[in-house]
Amino acid sequence: MLSTSVTPSEKRKAMRAGLASGTLQRYPGAFTPLTGPLIQQLGFEGVYISGAVMAAELGLPDIGMTTLTEVAQRGREISRMTDLPTLIDADTGFGEAMNVARAVHELEDAGVSGLHLEDQVNPKRCGHLDGKEVVSLDLAVQRIAAAVSARRDSDLVIMARTDIRGVSGLEAAKDRAKALEAAGADAIFPEAMASLEEFAAIREAVDVPILANMTEFGKSALFTHQQLQDVGVNIAIHPVSLLRIAMGAIERELGLLQQTGTLDGAVERMQTRSRLYELNDYAAYNAFDEGVFNFEVPVGHRGDGDA
Ligand SMILES: C[C@](O)(C(=O)O)[C@H](CC(=O)O)C(=O)O
Numbered sequence: 001m002l003s004t005s006v007t008p009s010e011k012r013k014a015m016r017a018g019l020a021s022g023t024l025q026r027y028p029g030a031f032t033p034l035t036g037p038l039i040q041q042l043g044f045e046g047v048y049i050s051g052a053v054m055a056a057e058l059g060l061p062d063i064g065m066t067t068l069t070e071v072a073q074r075g076r077e078i079s080r081m082t083d084l085p086t087l088i089d090a091d092t093g094f095g096e097a098m099n100v101a102r103a104v105h106e107l108e109d110a111g112v113s114g115l116h117l118e119d120q121v122n123p124k125r126c127g128h129l130d131g132k133e134v135v136s137l138d139l140a141v142q143r144i145a146a147a148v149s150a151r152r153d154s155d156l157v158i159m160a161r162t163d164i165r166g167v168s169g170l171e172a173a174k175d176r177a178k179a180l181e182a183a184g185a186d187a188i189f190p191e192a193m194a195s196l197e198e199f200a201a202i203r204e205a206v207d208v209p210i211l212a213n214m215t216e217f218g219k220s221a222l223f224t225h226q227q228l229q230d231v232g233v234n235i236a237i238h239p240v241s242l243l244r245i246a247m248g249a250i251e252r253e254l255g256l257l258q259q260t261g262t263l264d265g266a267v268e269r270m271q272t273r274s275r276l277y278e279l280n281d282y283a284a285y286n287a288f289d290e291g292v293f294n295f296e297v298p299v300g301h302r303g304d305g306d307a
């Protein structure tokens with residue numbers, strides 16, 4: 001009720017334990033806080049908080065237009081509603097070293113368990129589009145080193161994302177992954193890998209956990225969790241999937257309403273009121289209310305003359 005009773009510290013430890021477990025950690029992207037409890041109830045290991053989704057929801061392109069305040073707020077809203085660890089997309093860190101440090105503090109305070117920082121230049125773009133540019137190795141390393149030295153909770157997971165595969169190829173991605181690991185990254189997010197073999201090559205290059213981004217309509221095929229686990233991937237994200245599923249349904253049903261003047265035929269496809277109330281845990285609020293307000297005040301204690 002109201003929020004999770006699992007502390008940020010416990011969630012960060014859980015995220016680290018999951019990454020070290022040898023079992024693939026599955027993090028669907030929560031496109032709204034309400035999907036956090038659902039992801040948890042269905043038995044996933046964690047919740048991803050996507051920059052692309054946050055931007056899209058605001059009607060903006062995913063080119064670094066969202067502010068740290070907005071991102072931290074969304075991180076807090078989603079982390080609050082789940083017992084699971086959360087991994088948030090911190091894009092390029094909202095500037096260079098000092099801004100990255102500030103971002104780490106804000107996101108830590110928001111209660112996220114981990115964050116990833118990428119090596120694109122600003123304005124950044126979706127990692128699965130062409131025409132990306134990356135910063136120099138020095139600058140990429142500085143961003144990670146700044147994040148690592150700024151964190152106050154040593155369990156906060158600092159993940160380094162490199163977009164260099166789509167710019168300079170796999171060999172460059174392996175080299176950069178190694179350098180980012182040496183800079184203190186707890187995990188590596190190799191963006192836009194073309195095949196399972198490429199994930200295996202990154203696995204070979206570094207000792208820290210690696211992430212696979214299973215975004216639809218991108219550069220990577222949608223490998224199964226088993227396939228990813230078999231090549232040594234530690235965590236899979238499905239960043240924008242829930243937004244795409246929901247928006248697909250919304251567009252279809254809105255069209256129906258526009259054409260027929262009623263949504264009667266769509267009701268059977270909707271989440272029911274009772275299921276929604278279950279996710280929002282109405283029962284717990286009722287129980288709380290009954291415990292606090294519906295008690296008997298002993299005669300002589302009402303303060304109204306006990307008339
Ligand atoms: C993972 C990602 O950074 C995100 O913001 O969710 C995006 C996802 C996408 O646009 O499909 C990305 O750059 O891959």
Ligand SMILES: [Mg+2]
Pocket residue numbers: 050051052062089091
């Ligand atoms: Mg992003």
